[in-house]
Amino acid sequence: xxxxxxxxxxxxxxxxxxxxxxxxxxxxxxxxxxxxxxxxxxxxxxxxxxxxxxxxxxxxxxxxxxxxxxxxxxxxxxxxxxxxxxxxxxxxxxxxxxxxxxxxxxxxxxxxxxxxxxxxxxxxxxxxxxxxxxxxxxxxxxxxxxxxxxxxxxxxxxxxxxxxxxxxxxxxxxxxxxxxxxxxxxxxxxxxxxxxxxxxxxxxxxxxxxxxxxxxxxxxxxxxxxxxxxxxxxxxxxxxx
Amino acid sequence: xxxxxxxxxxxxxxxxxxxxxxxxxxxxxxxxxxxxxxxxxxxxxxxxxxxxxxxxxxxxxxxxxxxxxxxxxxxxxxxxxxxxxxxxxxxxxxxxxxxxxxxxxxxxxxxxxxxxxxxxxxxxxxxxxxxxxxxxxxxxxxxxxxxxxxxxxxxxxxxxxxxxxxxxxxxxxxxxxxxxxxxxxxxxxxxxxxxxxxxxxxxxxxxxxxxxxxxxxxxxxxxxxxxxxxxxxxxxxxxxxxxx
Numbered sequence: 077x078x079x080x081x082x083x084x085x086x087x088x089x090x091x092x093x094x095x096x097x098x099x100x101x102x103x104x105x106x107x108x109x110x111x112x113x114x115x116x117x118x119x120x121x122x123x124x125x126x127x128x129x130x131x132x133x134x135x136x137x138x139x140x141x142x143x144x145x146x147x148x149x150x151x152x153x154x155x156x157x158x159x160x161x162x163x164x165x166x167x168x169x170x171x172x173x174x175x176x177x178x179x180x181x182x183x184x185x186x187x188x189x190x191x192x193x194x195x196x197x198x199x200x201x202x203x204x205x206x207x208x209x210x211x212x213x214x215x216x217x218x219x220x221x222x223x224x225x226x227x228x229x230x231x232x233x234x235x236x237x238x239x240x241x242x243x244x245x246x247x248x249x250x251x252x253x254x255x256x257x258x259x260x261x262x263x264x265x266x267x268x269x270x271x272x273x274x275x276x277x278x279x280x281x282x283x284x285x286x287x288x289x290x291x292x293x294x295x296x297x298x299x300x301x302x303x304x305x306x307x308x309x310x311x312x313x314x315x316x317x
Numbered sequence: 318x319x320x321x322x323x324x325x326x327x328x329x330x331x332x333x334x335x336x337x338x339x340x341x342x343x344x345x346x347x348x349x350x351x352x353x354x355x356x357x358x359x360x361x362x363x364x365x366x367x368x369x370x371x372x373x374x375x376x377x378x379x380x381x382x383x384x385x386x387x388x389x390x391x392x393x394x395x396x397x398x399x400x401x402x403x404x405x406x407x408x409x410x411x412x413x414x415x416x417x418x419x420x421x422x423x424x425x426x427x428x429x430x431x432x433x434x435x436x437x438x439x440x441x442x443x444x445x446x447x448x449x450x451x452x453x454x455x456x457x458x459x460x461x462x463x464x465x466x467x468x469x470x471x472x473x474x475x476x477x478x479x480x481x482x483x484x485x486x487x488x489x490x491x492x493x494x495x496x497x498x499x500x501x502x503x504x505x506x507x508x509x510x511x512x513x514x515x516x517x518x519x520x521x522x523x524x525x526x527x528x529x530x531x532x533x534x535x536x537x538x539x540x541x542x543x544x545x546x547x548x549x550x551x552x553x554x555x556x557x558x559x560x561x
Contacts (some may be wrong), residue, residue, distance in 0.1 A: 081372035082480075083325060084348040084364075087332055089477045091341040097333040104329055108322040110525050113518040115318065117495045120514040124501050129389065131494050138497030142555040147490060148390035149551030152459075154544060155486045156383045157466035158479045160376065164467065165476055167372035173346050174365035177358070181345075190471045197376045198464040201384070202450055202457055215374020222348060222367045223328050229355050230331020240354070241336045251338050268532040269477075272484030275529075277325060281318065282491065 081166045084222065086273040092254070093270035098247035103267060107274035115284045122284075131282065162276070164190035345476060380460060387459025394558055399423060399444055400459045402451050416448050482540050485533045489544070492526040495519060 087100075094100045127133045131151075136144035168190035172182065233239040257263045332341060335351055344350045348368055352360030391401035399419065420441050427437045447457040470479060498519050507513060534541030 081368050081375055083328070084368045084371075085345050085476055086480070087329055087347045088341055088343075088345045089480060091338055092477070097338050100333070101326065101329060104326050108326070110522065111322070112318075113522040113525070114491060114495070116514040116518045117498055117522050119512050120498055120519075121494060121501075123510075123512045124498075124508075131490060132386075132390070134494050134497055135490075138500045139493070142552070143493070144393065145390075145395040145555030145558055146548065146551045148386075148393075148395040149554065150486055150490060150544070150547055152383070152387050152390065152396070152463065153466055153551075154547050155483055155490070156379075156386075157463055158470045158474065158483050158486075160379060160383070160463065160467040161470035161474060162476060162479045162483070163372050163375045163379070164471055165479075167369045167376070169346055169476075170349065170365045170369040170372070173349060174362055174369070177361060187471055191468045193373065194376060194380075194464055194467055194471070197373065198380050198460050201377070201381045201460060202455055212374065212378055215371050215377070218367050218374070219371040222364065222371065223324055226348065226351060227324070227327050227331050229351070230328075230334050233355055234331075234334045238355070239335045241340075242333045242338060265532055265536040268529050269481060269536060271529060272481050272533065273477075275484055275488070276480050278321070279487075282494075284318065 081163060081170075081219070082273075082279070083277045085166045085169065086277050090270045090273040093266040093273075095250040095253060095257075096246075096248045097242040099267075100270065101247075103270055104274055107271055107278060110271075110275065111278045111281045115281045118282050118284055159279070160194060161190070164194045167193050380463065381456075383463050384456035384460035387462060388456035391459065395555070396459075397423075397426070400456070400462065402454050402456065412448075412452070416445065419448075420444060478537075478540070481533055481537050482544070485530055485537070485540060486544050486547075488526040488530050488533075492523065492530060495522050495526065 090100055090103070091097070094103065121134045125133050125137050132144045132147050135147045165186065168186040169181070171193075172186050172189055176182070230239075253266060255266070257266050332347055332351060335354060336347070340350060341347055346365070346368070348364040349361045352362075352364035354360075356363070387396060387400050388402055390396045391398060423441060423444060424437060427440065432440075443461070444458070447461075450457045470482075474482065498514070534544075
């Protein structure tokens with residue numbers, strides 16, 4: 077179960093690298109497709125290697141022991157810690173922003189708060205006080221509340237005519253980026269950077285295979301049915317950090 | 318999962334409807350600005366609270382599970398043994414022996430790498446004080462390692478740079494996982510009761526992940542080099558570990 081807050085900060089990063097809001101939405105769709113195909117692949121891996129351990133097991137099985145070691149190395153020294161760093165940063169940004177709503181962002185203060193929060197959570201976890209499904213469900217509830225309230229308020233604002241954002245032909249009107257994107261190569265580079273933000277929000281899909289082991293064992297169904305039934309059961313929470 | 322995809326899409330649509338693109342670009346705390354625009358200062362405060370709380374929740378569920386993964390990796394001898402939970406034993410003397418052996422091994426390993434004496438004694442003190450907790454199967458050392466690494470990344474990185482860093486490293490791993498599907502299919506074509514992903518999905522994902530990794534490295538060469546360095550060090554380590 078992964079519950080996250082990247083989705084509340086990533087739209088800003090994504091918008092920095094796209095020329096228009098319409099393209100951002102197209103990229104969200106592309107990212108969704110990528111995650112969808114990836115999940116299909118990971119379900120196959122999960123049923124072929126039905127062992128607890130996820131990617132480490134897959135890589136050991138496919139390429140040998142050294143690949144598992146390499147995975148552990150990259151995952152534990154690069155991918156996971158930076159992921160924790162981002163989440164701590166999101167916390168600190170919103171926390172410090174709530175205390176000093178009017179001032180400029182204070183990066184040093186935020187970083188101190190981020191490290192402080194992460195260390196406190198780590199120490200709390202030494203004693204196992206905060207683990208457990210109930211706590212996780214509370215946090216998850218908060219996140220769903222935020223997401224859905226933004227959807228509802230946005231719809232209301234759009235209908236009531238108090239929205240000041242993109243409308244009509246502006247969806248694909250170009251607002252220049254801060255870094256020049258003259259060539260196609262540069263534009264693609266900017267889109268890929270934006271896509272990283274989107275893929276980060278969708279993170280956690282690779283654990284789809286862990287669930288597939290328990291729910292899909294031994295039953296042969298045609299793949300669309302399997303994907304649909306499977307993805308239907310897949311909790312919203314597992315989808316994002 | 319489908320629900321999440323739709324929710325995220327609609328949420329972004331709502332944000333762009335309410336806020337101009339430039340405003341979204343300029344404010345990292347988008348939800349807070351969204352709340353302030355529609356509901357005033359109270360709205361901003363509400364969203365600050367909700368987002369920071371859910372970030373804490375995310376940290377809470379990730380810190381322990383990452384620690385566990387570190388412990389599993391150490392049990393497989395991919396990481397030094399001090400990250401693994403010690404052998405279970407109820408006997409007090411046996412435990413004392415285990416701890417002393419661990420301390421001795423660590424000291425020998427560290428001095429063979431010419432680590433200064435001060436650091437060694439601090440390190441041994443940490444091992445000693447976390448031994449009891451590790452006995453309760455709490456992956457303390459692995460969690461401390463994680464938090465230490467994450468703190469370095471917090472100090473050095475920004476949201477944007479870290480997102481790219483994570484994207485490149487994770488999709489590099491996903492790429493090799495999914496290429497592995499072809500390795501497995503060649504080995505044993507289609508055993509009974511197995512879900513087979515459509516080949517176009519597999520190929521599509523392989524191309525996409527390879528593309529984002531390569532283009533990501535091209536636009537952020539320094540990050541690519543850092544990940545390459547991690548992979549090379551990991552490879553050398555893994556060769557040594559697998560051999561021994």
